[in-house]
Amino acid sequence: MAETLLFNALREAIDEEMARDPHVCVMGEDVGQYGGSYKVTKDLYDKYGELRVLDTPIAENAFTGMAVGAAMTGLRPIVEGMNMGFLLLAFNQISNNMGMLRYTSGGNFTIPAVVRGPGGVGRQLGAEHSQRLEAYFHAVPGIKIVAVSTPTNAKGLMKAAIRDNNPVLFFEHVLLYNLSEDIPEGDYVCALDQAEIVREGKDVTILTYSRMRHHCLKAVEQLSQDGIDVELIDLISLKPFDMETIRASIRKTHKVIVVEECMKTGGIGAELLALITEQCFDELDARPVRLSSQDIPTPYNGTLENLTIIQPHQIVEAARALQSGQI
Amino acid sequence: MTQADMSRDLAAASGAPSCSADATHVAGPHAERLENLYPATPAAVTRDEGLVLYRDMVLGRRFEDKCAEMYYRGKMFGFVHLYNGQEAVSTGVIKAMKAQHDWFCSTYRDHVHALSAGVPAREVMSELFGKETGCSKGRGGSMHLFSKEHHLLGGYAFIGEGIPVALGAAFTSRYKRDALGDASSDAVTAAFFGDGTCNIGQFYECLNMAALWKLPILFVVENNKWAIGMDHNRATSDPEIWRKAAAFGMAGEEVDGMDVLAVRAAAQRAVERARAGEGPTLLECLTYRYRGHSLADPDELRAAEEKEFWAKRDPIQRLAAQLIDQSLATVDELKAIDKEIDAHIADCVEFALAAPEPKPEELTRYIWAED
Numbered sequence: 049m050a051e052t053l054l055f056n057a058l059r060e061a062i063d064e065e066m067a068r069d070p071h072v073c074v075m076g077e078d079v080g081q082y083g084g085s086y087k088v089t090k091d092l093y094d095k096y097g098e099l100r101v102l103d104t105p106i107a108e109n110a111f112t113g114m115a116v117g118a119a120m121t122g123l124r125p126i127v128e129g130m131n132m133g134f135l136l137l138a139f140n141q142i143s144n145n146m147g148m149l150r151y152t153s154g155g156n157f158t159i160p161a162v163v164r165g166p167g168g169v170g171r172q173l174g175a176e177h178s179q180r181l182e183a184y185f186h187a188v189p190g191i192k193i194v195a196v197s198t199p200t201n202a203k204g205l206m207k208a209a210i211r212d213n214n215p216v217l218f219f220e221h222v223l224l225y226n227l228s229e230d231i232p233e234g235d236y237v238c239a240l241d242q243a244e245i246v247r248e249g250k251d252v253t254i255l256t257y258s259r260m261r262h263h264c265l266k267a268v269e270q271l272s273q274d275g276i277d278v279e280l281i282d283l284i285s286l287k288p289f290d291m292e293t294i295r296a297s298i299r300k301t302h303k304v305i306v307v308e309e310c311m312k313t314g315g316i317g318a319e320l321l322a323l324i325t326e327q328c329f330d331e332l333d334a335r336p337v338r339l340s341s342q343d344i345p346t347p348y349n350g351t352l353e354n355l356t357i358i359q360p361h362q363i364v365e366a367a368r369a370l371q372s373g374q375i
Numbered sequence: 376m377t378q379a380d381m382s383r384d385l386a387a388a389s390g391a392p393s394c395s396a397d398a399t400h401v402a403g404p405h406a407e408r409l410e411n412l413y414p415a416t417p418a419a420v421t422r423d424e425g426l427v428l429y430r431d432m433v434l435g436r437r438f439e440d441k442c443a444e445m446y447y448r449g450k451m452f453g454f455v456h457l458y459n460g461q462e463a464v465s466t467g468v469i470k471a472m473k474a475q476h477d478w479f480c481s482t483y484r485d486h487v488h489a490l491s492a493g494v495p496a497r498e499v500m501s502e503l504f505g506k507e508t509g510c511s512k513g514r515g516g517s518m519h520l521f522s523k524e525h526h527l528l529g530g531y532a533f534i535g536e537g538i539p540v541a542l543g544a545a546f547t548s549r550y551k552r553d554a555l556g557d558a559s560s561d562a563v564t565a566a567f568f569g570d571g572t573c574n575i576g577q578f579y580e581c582l583n584m585a586a587l588w589k590l591p592i593l594f595v596v597e598n599n600k601w602a603i604g605m606d607h608n609r610a611t612s613d614p615e616i617w618r619k620a621a622a623f624g625m626a627g628e629e630v631d632g633m634d635v636l637a638v639r640a641a642a643q644r645a646v647e648r649a650r651a652g653e654g655p656t657l658l659e660c661l662t663y664r665y666r667g668h669s670l671a672d673p674d675e676l677r678a679a680e681e682k683e684f685w686a687k688r689d690p691i692q693r694l695a696a697q698l699i700d701q702s703l704a705t706v707d708e709l710k711a712i713d714k715e716i717d718a719h720i721a722d723c724v725e726f727a728l729a730a731p732e733p734k735p736e737e738l739t740r741y742i743w744a745e746d
Binding site: 070071073097099100104105107109110111112113114115116117118119120121122123140141144145149150151152153154155156157158159160189190212213214 | 509510513519522523528531533540541542545548549550580584745
């Protein structure tokens with residue numbers, strides 16, 4: 049075990065996979081000489097050279113499409129969105145080509161590509177840099193979507209994403225890069241399609257992902273003092289959802305709260321609760337609860353920003369209300 | 376105001392009939408550019424090469440004519456964009472490249488590029504009929520032909536989106552050569568697109584990256600003057616697309632897109648540069664589509680005189696005349712090829728009609744790589 053910062057865990061994963069397979073390459077803005085805006089590719093340019101760690105001009109749609117063509121012809125590109133919000137400019141390539149092309153081509157081509165980068169609401173970065181694109185991309189067929197939350201799962205999931213033969217949208221969180229913990233030594237992978245049971249419990253199931261996992265952990269601490277035994281599940285895979293794990297938990301607790309950082313309308317929770325309603329309707333003892341960000345552009349002002357996203361006390365209040373039968 | 380516009384105005388002022396005897400002026404600046412290109416000295420061609428080009432162009436033409444027939448008979452659906460008139464571009468470029476080695480990237484007007492690249496006509500016709508035997512298993516349709524076997528990166532239906540994909544294939548060639556040390560990696564990619572695409576960001580973004588990294592790619596502009604109903608000269612500030620190459624420090628060339636030998640010669644020069652590691656070329660082929668944008672286009676804006684101008688420069692008739700003039704083929708030989716191709720296309724239609732539909736239980740197949 050070694051104490052590792054999350055950005056370094058990602059870096060280790062990319063480094064190890066590049067060493068393991070010479071077809072793995074990185075492309076994006078400032079990924080090379082600069083080392084990545086969050087240093088996820090630090091020093092890899094010196095180690096692997098300018099073609100394998102390619103500094104691109106600022107042209108998101110074109111370099112994402114270039115990654116599609118490279119993947120179709122034998123490479124395994126990792127595209128960095130300097131900020132995931134910028135990938136709105138690459139929406140066409142991600143949707144039409146990364147996501148749909150294998151199907152449209154009748155299986156002629158595969159697109160083994162990873163699109164990764166920081167998303168989420170940071171600290172007063174303003175609306176454009178504080179987006180939750182996982183919700184926007186959720187409907188695109190043919191792509192897997194994962195969100196990492198700890199150094200351990202960041203490394204294992206990055207390695208799995210690189211080895212996967214399908215396009216993977218890989219969401220990191222701008223406020224989690226400096227999270228530090230002991231991670232396993234050497235080569236390990238985490239399953240892209242499996243949720244992580246962060247804490248077992250019997251009273252309420254909380255489903256969350258990315259940074260909200262840590263808000264939930266704060267809430268769980270408080271709730272356990274109240275005698276409420278929460279089962280906390282980090283979804284990890286936002287598409288497809290690990291419904292097996294989710295169903296098993298709801299069969300145990302009969303109560304569910306979804307905590308997400310994306311906006312409520314058309315969000316991850318919206319789809320998740322629809323599936324839960326379809327698949328677990330008879331298991332629920334109370335209506336499901338959805339805690340989401342406000343349906344507004346993220347405001348700059350710090351107080352307003354905090355009011356936009358869910359805070360730990362709101363999770364505590366929702367769980368208490370659910371447990372006491374007020375919901 | 377262009378010179379042609381000025382001449383037309385002068386003609387009107389002098390009371391001359393607006394339909395002047397000089398078809399160039401009537402047909403506008405696009406035609407005028409073609410006329411001004413160069414006094415055409417036919418490029419040299421051998422009998423075998425000439426017949427390969429002729430056969431490929433006739434295949435493209437007759438295939439598309441059959442598509443129109445099948446569409447109107449209700450056998451083919453959706454948007455169908457035919458290539459009639461532009462055959463010299465597909466044939467001239469693709470036959471200058473190596474089949475199943477170099478890569479080809481097309482647009483929604485992709486049937487003939489697929490045929491030139493060697494995708495069997497049966498597979499292309501089946502795809503248009505939505506059958507399982509289609510090159511995209513009936514999942515793609517007219518605008519989404521793909522063949523990994525024949526290095527067809529695909530037909531891309533949104534304007535400009537295929538260019539970055541083609542750039543990616545060219546990047547792979549360089550990557551294999553310079554990052555993986557495979558000296559034999561010399562595949563060149565040809566990206567085909569139209570004049571309307573030359574106003575979109577991805578075009579410029581890719582010209583920049585291709586020149587920056589000296590990628591082995593040909594940007595082949597099929598300038599047929601019309602983007603559905605928008606005249607190229609009304610859509611762009613400088614209609615001479617090939618000149619945009621200079622801004623990126625890459626080779627640019629303008630070529631008579633109705634002359635397959637001229638296109639082929641220009642493509643050969645570009646391919647040679649690309650294989651030698653000298654980077655990309657922007658090749659503007661002046662051409663014309665005989666039919667509307669798609670079979671759903673009422674085609675109300677294009678003047679009869681303009682169509683006539685280009686029809687007179689038909690690439691198939693032109694090559695046929697050259698082959699006969701140079702005693703490389705006889706009229707009868709060419710007629711025999713036409714007949715053979717008609718029979719081949721009739722066979723494709725029969726094959727496609729009889730081919731199985733995709734299985735309903737395989738509706739969700741091909742979403743994932745493992746499936």
